[in-house]
Amino acid sequence: MGTTQELENALNALGSKLGDPAGKVSDLKRLSGGASQETWAFDFGPSGGAVEDLILRRAPGGVSAARSQAAIGLENEAALIDRAVAAGVPAPRVVHSCKPEDGLGQAFIMNRIAGETIARKILRDDQYATAREKLAAQCGSAAALIHSIDIADVPDLPKSMGEDQLAQYEEIYRGFDTPRPVFELAIQWLKASVPDAVEPSLVHGDFRLGNLIVDETGLVAVLDWELAHLGDRREDLAWICINSWRFGNSQNRVGGFGDLGEFLDAYAAAGGVEVTPAEIDWWETLGSFKWGVMCMIMYEAFRSGADPSVERAAIGRRVSETEIDLINLLERVRDA
Amino acid sequence: MHDQPSVSELVTAVRGFISDTAAPQLTGHAAFHARVAVNVLDIVLRDLEARDANDLREAASLAALLNISPEAHSHSEMVQMLCEKLRNSELTLSTPGLLEHLKTTAIAQLEVDQPKYSGLREARGRP
Incomplete structure (x- = not known):
């Protein structure tokens, strides 16, 4: 599991888990940055319709290799971001926390927020x-x-x-x-x-x-x-x-x-x-x-x-x- | 040994090749590493220029701080001795001359390693 096509297929299969059974992935691309996690941007929605801007955050190759012993893992990270949003912290909304059957490895999907990080x-x-x-x-x-x-x-x-x-x-x-x-x-x-x-x-x-x-x-x-x-x-x-x-x-x-x-x-x-x-x-x-x-x-x-x-x-x-x-x-x- | 070209001249030539010929033809990760390589060769050139004088000055300062003869100990032995005296609190932040020694040494190191670093400007600005 690693090529862009394989990822796109796995994301397409998520369908309703991303809020739209008819939704399709477009414009999937790897973003730079992120010391230990892969970060991918993509659009999701019905072909020809309105799309949602999303981010896939994923362990490299789907396999956990934390940047330090202290890293908490992507499942915990997703749960924590949910709690932070509920507390009013400005943070992305977690759309889906991936399960093994999703075929994406350790990963979660969140909405993409426009702005600058550099x-x-x-x-x-x-x-x-x-x-x-x-x-x-x-x-x-x-x-x-x-x-x-x-x-x-x-x-x-x-x-x-x-x-x-x-x-x-x-x-x-x-x-x-x-x-x-x-x-x-x-x-x-x-x-x-x-x-x-x-x-x-x-x-x-x-x-x-x-x-x-x-x-x-x-x-x-x-x-x-x-x-x-x-x-x-x-x-x-x-x-x-x-x-x-x-x-x-x-x-x-x-x-x-x-x-x-x-x-x-x-x-x-x-x-x-x-x-x-x-x-x-x-x-x-x-x-x-x-x-x-x-x-x-x-x-x-x-x-x-x-x-x-x-x-x-x-x-x-x-x-x-x-x-x-x-x-x-x-x-x-x-x-x- | 002959020194024409000198080590500095050779490094300067390689630096010029990477920066002016190789780097413009590279993209992505390789281009980034080429820029890092040019910075590294700049460090090498500054190190060649400054190391002998810096080591002499630092050794004299270490010997004065430790109250020993600089001829009796190697540089690394004196650094080790200073570290031990700091670790057992024989020397502290309030020891006269200690912070001045560390600051002068760190400034000299930064002038070789990262002369544009913001913390160096701050250190120089506070005499």
């Missing part, structure tokens, strides 16, 4: 100038809605709080046996400065530009829920702030587009709790450390021979980006 366009194109002004508040509200979802009401998800993640990424870093003094200082400071614990809530796990659809009016959908977990709400609020996800616009702490105060105010106003910039400092430091270790993991794929591409080699020279980000953060904390 961060550099959202941050630079004139078309999104008005959207950029609203985005910090909209993201704060969306995060509050995500975190308000009753965790008794979501699929069985892994639990990972801040100290769990610090321990997990420290272990990976030590496993590489590549001493990096900046990482040592960050680990030491993070351990000595753990913020007060909070009750676990549903955490998106990859809440940042790239996983958000934005149109001229601002945020229209939160995508890519596969790293969702039970955790610390402040993780989502700080992950969008780490400098790597500001895509060159360092001066705007939230995603390269927004002001932290405005973002946190909107979060609190939409039902989230009060979160202080100092708490974001800790989580942003953890986030930059995690991203640095992730770059080391990607480089390790080259070093071990698993992926000999020049791209995997090059990413090893991006670990230093997270080192300077950590220094900037720690210097600000020290001098505060």
Whole structure:
């Protein structure tokens, strides 16, 4: 199962499950992007009639090969998106969660929302100038809605709080046996400065530009829920702030587009709790450390021979980006 | 050994071939990897230029921070020693000179690895 024709046949056979027994697939094409999942766009409807714009999200070749041990699987992801939509989070509507007899492997189908996901366009194109002004508040509200979802009401998800993640990424870093003094200082400071614990809530796990659809009016959908977990709400609020996800616009702490105060105010106003910039400092430091270790993991794929591409080699020279980000953060904390 | 052409000249020639001749004929994934390859060769050229001076400066700074003689230890031994002192909290964020050493070293590394990175501008802007 993998050719475009085979996929099209399987999708055509879904018929009424996609809301129209006479519906046919047209214009099926693979979209780029998506680190571990295949994403396909297609139109569905009666020939000559009105079509619905849909997205197929599918494990590569239909077989699950999660990008990390933490990924929750497509069935859980679909269930979670349903819950998020019910809670008022802007997200796609899941049309069908695939069963084995559908012949598509692990997959679900959702409606296709028009807009842009490429961060550099959202941050630079004139078309999104008005959207950029609203985005910090909209993201704060969306995060509050995500975190308000009753965790008794979501699929069985892994639990990972801040100290769990610090321990997990420290272990990976030590496993590489590549001493990096900046990482040592960050680990030491993070351990000595753990913020007060909070009750676990549903955490998106990859809440940042790239996983958000934005149109001229601002945020229209939160995508890519596969790293969702039970955790610390402040993780989502700080992950969008780490400098790597500001895509060159360092001066705007939230995603390269927004002001932290405005973002946190909107979060609190939409039902989230009060979160202080100092708490974001800790989580942003953890986030930059995690991203640095992730770059080391990607480089390790080259070093071990698993992926000999020049791209995997090059990413090893991006670990230093997270080192300077950590220094900037720690210097600000020290001098505060 | 002869050095005409030098290593830098050879790398520059390959960089030019990839960027001006090969890349325009490529599409999709191969074109993307060609752009990455050009960036990698730029890193190689900057590394060739900067490494010796950076290592000398970093070794002197490490030795001062660790209060040891730079001749007595290899570079990697000193980095390892610094890491151990950070791991056991003998040195901390408030240790005089520590963050300055790390910052100077990281700036030098970024100037080789990703000189356009936004965090580097921020680091330079705050003396």
